[in-house]
Amino acid sequence: MVSPAAAQRDAARDPAATAIPGHSGDGASDPGVVTEALYSRGLDGDLPDFEKRIGYVFGRRDYLRRALTHKSYSHEAKEDNVRHNETYEFLGDAVLGFVIGDLLFQHFPHLDEGALSKMKAYLVSAPSLASKARTYDLGEVILLGVGEEKTGGRQKDSLLANLFEALIAAIYLDGGIHSARQLIERAFSEDIRRIDQQDLLFQDYKTALQELAQARGLLLPDYNVVAEVGPDHDKTFIIEVKLGSLTARGEGSSKKEAQQQAAKQALSEFSGRYGS
Structure with a gap:
């Protein structure tokens, strides 16, 4: 109490x-x-x-x-x-x-x-x-x-x-x-x-990562699909994002979700490496 x-x-x-x-x-x-x-x-x-x-x-x-x-x-x-x-x-x-x-x-x-x-x-x-x-x-x-x-x-x-x-x-x-x-x-x-x-509705990690790159004078993040796992009706996408020397991955049931998760991971790693 x-x-x-x-x-x-x-x-x-x-x-x-x-x-x-x-x-x-x-x-x-x-x-x-x-x-x-x-x-x-x-x-x-x-x-x-x-x-x-x-x-x-x-x-x-x-x-x-x-x-x-x-x-x-x-x-x-x-x-x-x-x-x-x-x-x-x-x-x-x-x-x-x-x-x-x-x-x-x-x-x-x-x-x-x-x-x-x-x-x-x-x-x-x-x-x-x-x-x-x-x-x-x-x-x-x-x-x-x-x-x-x-x-x-x-x-x-x-x-x-x-x-x-x-x-x-x-x-x-x-x-x-x-x-x-x-x-x-x-x-x-x-x-x-x-x-x-869970809810990416309110969070645009891709935009946040892009703004971070611009603020630090880096090239814009580059996203690539590195794998697609599972049948067509239940597929999981794995996407890799590169920002300078940093690389991060994310996965999701759609490319958009996987990109958001990759950007979120990149933001976390960037913060841990360089500080926010």
Whole structure:
């Protein structure tokens, strides 16, 4: 579990936030805060399980309460100071974008801005974020207004995506960027690994290798088919690429895929030999 940052620093970051739902810091009742709200539905008596599920224990649970409060609930609540999570969505989006951008930059040092932007857009898309929210069962614990509840708000991708961003903001406010980054890395590590090993949709290694050659004043990469293995209906192509004195090979079910794999290997070997 990640330890939260000091409560004094947290209070300075979000002075408008209430204390633990239903209570002020000195234990007195906090008027206008819905005491039972945080523990409704999936969090009823299971807050430790929820925190275990997300891998983070909150020092100030009012951050979590606000992250889980949809504007429809806030608008229907009689109390004036039940605040919804839209500004948390804004902050969470910024934190998520920064961390994902940094992870991609570190993981794919040879890709250009266009390829990195495509990968980032995919990872932070509403369907992607909604799937993360479902992983943590966030739809079961969000506080919704009656109308939103009746229209199936707990299953809407857009709502769940925003909710995941709000959760990131709550963790950031409570524990800082390191804590938020840990959640994001856990949530997206498999997606990034899968993109790296399987999905060439977002990665144009041939272009990256060509740009590297031009930047270093080398002749453009030269690709040649060195072997075709297997029957026509299930053929594997082996392609060799030459860049200066460097030679690398790749294979795939098509020449295009084999070229991409060869370029990827060449980039890796070039980096190991000369540095990026």
